[in-house]
Amino acid sequence: MVVLGAALGLILSWGVLSGDQHGRVNLLYLLFLYVLLPIASLLISLVSLLGRKGINLARLLIALPLWSAQQQSLFRKTRQLNLHKHWLLLQSQAAALAFSCASLLVFFVLLLATDINFVWRSTLLDATDLLPFLNTIALPWGFWERAQPSLVLLQATQDSRLLISGVDATRYAGWWQFILASQLYYSLLPRALVLVVARLSFIHQARQDLESRLQQEIIRHPITPSKSHVLAPVVTELPSAIAINNWCGVALSLLKPLTELDLRAENLLVAGPLATQEQQASAESWHGEQLVVVKAWEPPLGELLDFLQHGRGYLLPLDWDETGLKPPRPSHLQEWQRFVSQLPQWRIFLPQQLG
């Protein structure tokens, strides 16, 4: 598209600016090429963006059997993203900008290398009719004195094909700044501006697309790695003289199968949420080793941690149901192992029949 626009700019500008055999170029043709045409095409471009219905030029263009497989894939993507109109606008502005740049290039080259004689001809209009129109065109560059049209210049450059003048060639060159300003203000600058806006709009629209938003969300939420923990070892044997602390309030009958435990009343302690104040005080004042029986499925709480800080011994995480004791679930056991790994004076005890 850019190449096409540039080629068109080169050819048209060269054609118009070359003039006739005397180098005479009709000013009105130039105004058509550098003012009216850019304004009209710009309006068409902007209007094509408005309204969803009607002929979609982008779709018509894409449907032409001109494109390679790669280009067709690109078009399909823009259609999926509902960006084909924006894409066409972007492309057309790039092409129009290339057209303007090529026209300017030709203009400079011809100004440098040849004598362009700007004239105007009209059967119906005279200089006084044309001046207000040219003044209106020149409004945007009011500060640029030498690029302003004047009645004197208009009268001096009015031409007829029947006359061969050329007495004062410099006078005929007097319009070049006006033409340059016309190109800059009605072709190059608006196109450059619309191209930037169209590009920003294209990027914005593309970012607003569902898939783009989802991709951004995926990046915003990286997968968090799982943590690893230090686990305390599990022992299966107990020292012979050890007190039993029934922290979880399990029925003693359930513990009978565990023959390693000395369940005589004088060997029992009770502490924890179910203990009376006296039982708690008695357990806290115990200085020997003890086996604290806890519910395997309940996580260790701060209350237990507070109690264990002042003693030493073993923890027995127990699991049971109506049928009796059963081995604790590995996840529950690991939770207790993790807990005990922070307490150097405590270990996990699990009888072999529950291992």
Place this chain on the structure above:
Amino acid sequence: MADIFTATTGITLEKVIFAVVGHPNKGKSSIVSTLSQDDSINISGDSGTTKKATCYQVKTARSGYELVDTPGFQRPTKVMAWLNQHAPTANLRAQAVSAFVADPQCQQQFPDEVELLTPLIKGAAILYVVDGSRPYGAEYEAEMEILRWTGRPSMALINPIESEQYVAEWERALTQYFKIVRVFNPMTADFTRQIELLQAFTYLTPNWAGTLNTLSEDLQQQRITQKANSAMILSRLVEDLCFHRESQKVLNQQQAKIIQPALEKKYKSWMQARENQAIRELFANYQHFQIKIDLSQLDFPPDLFDLDKWYAWGLTKQQLVSAAALAGAAAGVTLDIALAGHSLMLGAIGGGLAGFGSAWFGADRLAQLKLHGLPLGGYEACFGPIKNRNFPYVVIGRFIHLSRQISERNHANRGQLSLAATDFQQKVISLEKSTQKALHQACDKLIKQQTVDDLQTILLPLL
């Protein structure tokens, strides 16, 4: 706490905050994750992972609420003892709880309880969570009593983590402390159940009804939008897969044969990567970000190119033949109309027969290598697109099955997906005849590399 906010519609709604409290490791974070549809919330089997109360804002188009994930009770017996000392009568209990939270010594000694009680004294409602798969224990009474002292509207949720064995036992205990008791499994509770849970609070706090009702409507609308988004992801996926081809310039036929395996490999890996991308987007559409996706690990046809499994995911051979005949006949009808009936319906009959034949004889055909001459000399070797009529149905079948699984998956569930081919063919049959016809015509166009304008709309009823 300022209890009102103005919704985008200009309606003033009451600010709703729920604090999820309970023993450690009873599924509080799972419940927050499921209700807030946020799978970034850390759910861990390690107790005490939640150290600070964290507020999660659930925002919808017009409403919203806050969910506070709190640390579990650590020293409830000692806290209860402190409260008993500071509130001799019932009318002073709520004040005692506030005093407890404000007390610097308590903040040091009981940081977990201070964290979990702070949102409650600021106006949050209570969602108390217990494990229904384990027996009730008297040690829970201290924490339930503390919660009762706050005087806040409350609901107990029995989370059957492993089973429902002790749910009845828990219900008997919890009804003594909480006005509403519900069984709620954050891993399996469907969307309706989640809405019901929020709605239940309108009975406890009637001034929250406006917010919660608007929220329910918004969440339901959000589901509809998510479904439409899934249809868009699918429409783009199926179009991309049906159109894709890999090509490379070659000098002659021999060279084309040499590069064929590499071209085929490139083609297949692109197709698989594209499908993988769509699946990731599908997860993201339903706000699942923490699931590791490895298609080869799923109980899901691991290979998009495994022809043997195609009939499980696409259409059966009979269905496929009918679909092709229907699509062919529809195209023929267009010709008949163009000829104002002068073709004596031969267009429709001929089109139908052509579709039938291509579906029957081309059903086992996959992508093939083709060689095209180039204008400036040499050749272009192309692999793809797949011409098999069942291919779009396979892509659609796999995707909608996955979509259903993901849309029903709760955010607390971080396990791997387990999927199996089931009822895509049934789903197609159950569609209205006009929708079926549109689907078959769309698939017929796609396999001919023609774009379908309203593909998303055609696919929506399947999801």
